Each structure stands twice: as C-alpha cells, then as structure tokens.
Amino acid sequence: MADDPQRNFRSSYYEKVGFRGVEEKKSLEILLKDNPLDLEKLSTFSQRFPLPLMYRTHxxxxxxxxxxxxxxxxxxxxxxxxxxxxxILEALEVMRYINPSTPSTHVYLRMFQLEIQVLPRCSETSAPDEENEDFLSIGRAMEEIVDDPIDCYWLIKFFINQFNTKFGDSLPHLPKSLEHYLSQEEPRLLNHLKNSGALAQLPYSLWFRRCFAGCLPESSLQRVWDKVISGSCKILVFVALEILLSYKIMLMGIARAEGVVKFLCNIPQENTDAIVTKAIDLWHKYCGTPMHAV
Structure with a gap:
C-alpha cells in the first residue's frame, strides 16, 4: 500500500499530542466489521502495529x-x-485428576493432556517435566493477560498448538539466527559471549520455547505475542538480541558464563517495554514491514 501523506501527517500529529495509535485503532475497527474477517489483513495489522488492549483477546x-x-x-x-x-473439566473432576485446590494452570495442563490423549494414569502422575514446564509458564503468563478462564484455556491450547505446528522446525535454528544478527549489531559482545562460553548456555528455552513467558512481564510480553500469533517466530530472536544489546556493558563485565546466564534469567523488569519496542524496530529493519496491510 502506498504511503498516504495526509494519513502520515495525522498519525504524527496524534502521536505528538498523546494520542498515539488513534488511526491504527480506527483501522482495526474497520477490519473487525468485515464478515467474514480477512485473516491476512488482521495478521498484517498485528505485525505492523500493537493491538489495542480492548481488542487483543478477540x-x-x-x-x-x-x-x-x-x-x-x-x-x-x-x-x-x-x-x-x-x-473436560467435569471429566477430570470425576476421574480425580483435579480438585478445588488444584492450581488453575495445572488444571489447564490436565485438560490439554486429556484432549490430546496423553493424560498419564493417576498413579503415574509426577512433577511436571521440562515440556510441561513450558506449558505451565505460558499458562501462567496467559492468566495474567486474560481474565476469563475459558478464554484463557483455549488461548493457551491453540497458541501452543499453532506455535509447535508452524514453528517447531524453526526453533533449533533460532540460536544461530541470534548469533548472526548479534554479529551485525555488536560483534565485540558476540566475541565476549563466545570466549566466556556463555553463548552456548544462553537461556534459549526461556526465550524461545516459552516465547519469553516467565522472562518478560505480561505488559511487554503481549506485544511480542501479537507478532508470534500473527505469524512470526523471528520476533523472538530480536527480543533476545535487544536484551543482549540493552545490557551490553554489564554483560561485557561478567567474565564467567554462569554469571551471564544468571543475569539474563532475571533481567530487570522496569526496562522491558523499551526493550520490546526496540526489538520490534530491529525486526522491521531486518525482516521488513508487511506491505499488504490495511
């Protein structure tokens, strides 16, 4: 779509007077009036702009x-x-897999396992393994974003299914992509991480398999998930990249890999909105902006 000078002027004006996103919100409302909804346009909108809070769940x-x-x-x-x-909930209660004191995220996990036919025997239930911990981390984050438990369960289930189906083959390659873009942006930091042995020990599971659930606060996380749900797992690479760039000086001063990993697993939460904004800018810089949007 060709740039509209009048629209760009209005957007710039709205942003200066504190109404950033007014034009985008109106565009989304127009899209949501279509019947049937145009999934391609909705995806493109979600990749180009942050979704307004009032429409995000929908x-x-x-x-x-x-x-x-x-x-x-x-x-x-x-x-x-x-x-x-x-x-599903009543079935699990009758089979005594859950009770009123079961944490909600564990309820969602059992529901998910029952639906995909991997529910363990009651006598064989044990502490969640790593794969289940990925589910629980995403579930805890989704709970903070979505109030309704029914919406929450379906969003967790479909989010994880879509992510594994669409991006499962890409996940092993994301660390290499991170290394590539880090070499473009800050080769000295890359060399430091390599020489200290930290590069191979970065918290890739926390970052990529869990889509930053448990790493970023939900206010920042949902902007990342906008991009993942609309079709890009590459955004995860740029969030990881911007975390490294944002704490470059501190990381350069840590000599041991264990110290680097410990810090990155517990990054300060007050800077994450700025980190995500910069990560999205980098993502657009390297991957381009979809041009078939509204």
Whole structure:
C-alpha cells in the first residue's frame, strides 16, 4: 500500500499530542466489521502495529482459530467452546485428576493432556517435566493477560498448538539466527559471549520455547505475542538480541558464563517495554514491514 501523506501527517500529529495509535485503532475497527474477517489483513495489522488492549483477546482468538472468520458464528462457536470446557473439566473432576485446590494452570495442563490423549494414569502422575514446564509458564503468563478462564484455556491450547505446528522446525535454528544478527549489531559482545562460553548456555528455552513467558512481564510480553500469533517466530530472536544489546556493558563485565546466564534469567523488569519496542524496530529493519496491510 502506498504511503498516504495526509494519513502520515495525522498519525504524527496524534502521536505528538498523546494520542498515539488513534488511526491504527480506527483501522482495526474497520477490519473487525468485515464478515467474514480477512485473516491476512488482521495478521498484517498485528505485525505492523500493537493491538489495542480492548481488542487483543478477540483478535488472538480469531487468528488462532478459536473463533471462525464469520463473525455471525462467534456467539454460537463461543457457546460450544464453553460447553466443551465444562465437559473436560467435569471429566477430570470425576476421574480425580483435579480438585478445588488444584492450581488453575495445572488444571489447564490436565485438560490439554486429556484432549490430546496423553493424560498419564493417576498413579503415574509426577512433577511436571521440562515440556510441561513450558506449558505451565505460558499458562501462567496467559492468566495474567486474560481474565476469563475459558478464554484463557483455549488461548493457551491453540497458541501452543499453532506455535509447535508452524514453528517447531524453526526453533533449533533460532540460536544461530541470534548469533548472526548479534554479529551485525555488536560483534565485540558476540566475541565476549563466545570466549566466556556463555553463548552456548544462553537461556534459549526461556526465550524461545516459552516465547519469553516467565522472562518478560505480561505488559511487554503481549506485544511480542501479537507478532508470534500473527505469524512470526523471528520476533523472538530480536527480543533476545535487544536484551543482549540493552545490557551490553554489564554483560561485557561478567567474565564467567554462569554469571551471564544468571543475569539474563532475571533481567530487570522496569526496562522491558523499551526493550520490546526496540526489538520490534530491529525486526522491521531486518525482516521488513508487511506491505499488504490495511
């Protein structure tokens, strides 16, 4: 889409007077009036702009396939989702896998396991393994973003399924991508991480497999997940890159790999909004901005 000088002027003016995103919000509202919804345009919008809080859950549900593109079916499908949720929950209660004191994220895990037919025997249940910890981390983060437990469960399930299906083969290659872009942005830091042995020990599981759940606060995390849900796992590389760049001086002063990893697993939370903003800018710089948006 060609640039519109009048639109750019209005956007600049709105931003200067404190109404950043007004034009984008209006554009999204126009998209959400389509029936059926144009998933490609919604995806492109989500990649170009942050989703307004009031529409985020709805757009995620549509992009993940929890709700169909036809808006007039949303109430009916939403009712089916609620009934299915209650049926699964009651089945687990009858089988005594869960009780009123079971943490909600563990309830979601058992529901997910039952649906994909990997629910362990009651006598064989044990502490969650690493794969289950990935689920629980994403679940805890989603709980902070979404209030309704029914929406929360379906978003966790479809988010994880989509991520594994679309990006499972790409995950092993993300550390190499991070190394490549770090060599472009800050080769001295890359050499330091290599020489200290820290590069191979970076918290890739926390960053990539869990999509930064447990690393970033939810206010920052949901902006990253906008991009993941709309079709890009590469954004995860640039968030990791910007974390390294933002703490370059501190990291350069840590000689041992263990110290680097310890710090990166507990980054200060007050700077994460700025880190995500810069990461998105880097992502657009290297990967380009989708041009078939509204």
């Amino acid at each position: 757009v995620w549900k549509v992009l993940l396939g929890i709700l169909p593109p036809h808006s007039d079916s949303h109430a009916l499908v939403g009712g089916y989702r609620k009934e299915q949720y209650q049926d």
